Amino acid sequence: MTTHGRPIRIGLIGAGGIASVHMQELGKLRGECEIVAITDAALPLAEKRAKEFGVPLVSPSPEALLSLPEVDAVIVAVPNKYHKAYTVAALQSGKHVLVEKPMGLNVEDAKEIVRAERRSGKVVMIGHQMRWEWVPLHIRERIERGELGRIYSAKTGWFRRQGIPGWGSWFTRKDEAGGGPLIDIGVHMIDLAFFLMGEPKPVTVSGAVYAEFGPRKRGLGGWGVPDWSGYYDVEDFATALIRMEDGRTLTLEVSWAAHVDGDSMPFVHLFGTDGGALIRGETGKYLTERDGKPVDVPLVPPADDEGGRVRLARHFLECIRTGRKPATSVETGLRSNLIIEGIYESSRTGREVVLDWSV
Numbered sequence: 452m453t454t455h456g457r458p459i460r461i462g463l464i465g466a467g468g469i470a471s472v473h474m475q476e477l478g479k480l481r482g483e484c485e486i487v488a489i490t491d492a493a494l495p496l497a498e499k500r501a502k503e504f505g506v507p508l509v510s511p512s513p514e515a516l517l518s519l520p521e522v523d524a525v526i527v528a529v530p531n532k533y534h535k536a537y538t539v540a541a542l543q544s545g546k547h548v549l550v551e552k553p554m555g556l557n558v559e560d561a562k563e564i565v566r567a568e569r570r571s572g573k574v575v576m577i578g579h580q581m582r583w584e585w586v587p588l589h590i591r592e593r594i595e596r597g598e599l600g601r602i603y604s605a606k607t608g609w610f611r612r613q614g615i616p617g618w619g620s621w622f623t624r625k626d627e628a629g630g631g632p633l634i635d636i637g638v639h640m641i642d643l644a645f646f647l648m649g650e651p652k653p654v655t656v657s658g659a660v661y662a663e664f665g666p667r668k669r670g671l672g673g674w675g676v677p678d679w680s681g682y683y684d685v686e687d688f689a690t691a692l693i694r695m696e697d698g699r700t701l702t703l704e705v706s707w708a709a710h711v712d713g714d715s716m717p718f719v720h721l722f723g724t725d726g727g728a729l730i731r732g733e734t735g736k737y738l739t740e741r742d743g744k745p746v747d748v749p750l751v752p753p754a755d756d757e758g759g760r761v762r763l764a765r766h767f768l769e770c771i772r773t774g775r776k777p778a779t780s781v782e783t784g785l786r787s788n789l790i791i792e793g794i795y796e797s798s799r800t801g802r803e804v805v806l807d808w809s810v
Contacts, residue, residue, distance in 0.1 A: 459484040459768050460515045462546075465528035466491035466500040468674075473526050473578075474504045483768050490516045492529075494523040495718050511688055513537055517544040524574075524771055525553060530621045531629050535560035536562040542571040542583070549577045553638045554784025558628040561788035562810050565781045574770045576777035577784040581639050581717070582646040583759035583766070586735035589750050590647060590721070590728045593737060600725030602648055607640040608704035609717040615665050615687060615707045617675020617766050623665060623683040631685030633660060633794060636717070637786050642779065644719055645703050645786065647728075651695040653786065657803040658691030658703075658794035670708020691794045703794075785810070 461477065461484055463470050470489075477484055490510040491497040496511045510516035516539055517525070526549035527537045534550050542547045554577050555561030568575045581587065593599060611632070621627035628634065645651065664670035665683040687708045693701040716732035727738035737748040770777045785808075793804040 458482060458521045459771055460521055461485065462490075462510070462519065462522040462525045463500075463506075463528060464490055464513045464516060464524070464525055464541075466493070466497040467528065470528040471500060471503075472760065473528060473549075473764070474500065474506075476758070478504065479757070479761050480764055480768065483582070483765070487521055488516050488519055501600070505699075511542040513540070515761060517541055517546060522546060524548065524767075530627055530759040531556050531634070532621070532627045535564055538564050538575065539567045540576070542567045542573050545571075545765075547574040549576045549578055549767050550784075552784075553629065553634050553787060554781065555788050558785075558788045558792045558807075559658050561781075561785045562653075563753060565785055565810050568781045574767070574774070574777060575769060575781050576767050577642075577779040577781075578763065579639060579779045579783075580597070580759045580763045581643045582778070583762040584733070585752055585756050585759070586642060586730050586733065587647060587719075590730065590735060590737070593726075593728065594647065594649070594721075594723075598726050598737065598739070599721060599723030599728060602699070602721050602723045604700045604702075604718060604722045605644050605648055606702045606722075607644040607717075607719045609636045609640055610704070610706045610709055610711045610713050611636070611672065611715045612706075612711055612713065613670050613708055614672035614674070614715065615670050615683075616672055617677055618665065618668060618671055618683060619678035619681025622674055622675050623685055624681065625684050628685060630791065630795065631660075631662070631665070631687055631689070632705045632738045633689040634708040634791050635707070636702060637689060638791065640703060640705065640717060640719070641790055642783060643717075643730075644703075646778075647719060647721055648695075648701070649701065650783075651697055651699055652808075653693050653701075653790055653805050653806055654696050654807050655694045656691055656790055656793035658689060659798045660686035660690075660795060661688040662686050663688065664708035672707070674805050689794060689798075691790075691797070693790055728767050
């Protein structure tokens with residue numbers, strides 16, 4: 452459970468909301484890891500988190516944290532535009548990295564991280580916790596047992612009716628976030644759908660994005676801190692069709708704001724030759740046919756489930772100890788960036804886009 456007989460020592464770059472979530476979950480793995488340092492552009496926030504979680508050192512900068520020999524791995528939990536710089540710097544400093552989604556602000560950033568990871572020999576994992584929740588893991592087991600047959604298509608999405616985060620802040624600025632709901636929550640659904648479909652290779656995308664609410668300051672949500680002197684230049688709705696090398700398809704729809712009848716739950720619907728499956732929020736069901744009649748089988752949660760984020764953290768630590776490739780590797784991060792950027796390009800040009808996998 453240790454590296455050279457001791458817990459894996461972790462530093463946090465970023466002390467915001469998602470960093471506190473990581474700190475809570477890592478706290479459940481005492482003996483396997485320990486948080487030894489934290490930094491943030493707002494040092495008072497880093498100091499607050501350090502007191503809250505008993506972190507011994509507040510570093511004055513990411514560079515200072517990365518220079519610490521006692522840090523084995525870092526969690527990069529900062530706005531999207533900084534993911535590449537801190538991930539690459541961490542690898543150059545000999546650290547393993549867990550970077551929040553999306554891996555890169557854009558495709559070029561993602562490819563630079565892939566190149567840096569290959570040079571470094573270190574572990575880079577993308578923080579996609581949704582594939583670690585019990586429902587997709589249960590469905591994946593049924594898929595591997597052949598209960599769905601061949602999955603020929605899937606549909607996924609996440610509609611938020613009023614969910615625009617931090618209007619005017621980095622969330623709604625394309626040069627800082629990379630986009631709107633497509634790169635914010637759509638990236639989760641892309642990763643989850645590909646996990647359930649068996650990680651096929653996407654080759655083309657066709658899509659469209661719309662900004663109908665944000666520019667009018669409508670559809671605002673509770674996440675993030677608004678900056679009314681800022682601006683909004685990202686989408687608030689996206690729709691796309693993704694085609695795989697083997698002919699299968701995935702459709703995607705996401706929104707931060709839309710007039711929808713729903714309760715803001717992420718969903719995945721799998722279409723198989725022998726059965727189907729539906730994930731809706733934290734619930735799921737297996738769909739099949741018996742004696743010519745449709746049958747729905749609700750999935751039952753396991754007793755005392757430790758949660759997806761704990762499993763994600765444990766997997767990261769295990770990959771560091773063993774040197775194995777993470778389930779959410781840099782290649783999966785590049786895949787998501789290729790799809791997302793392809794959708795933006797398709798929306799801009801009105802044409803299907805062929806994905807360029809060359810690194």
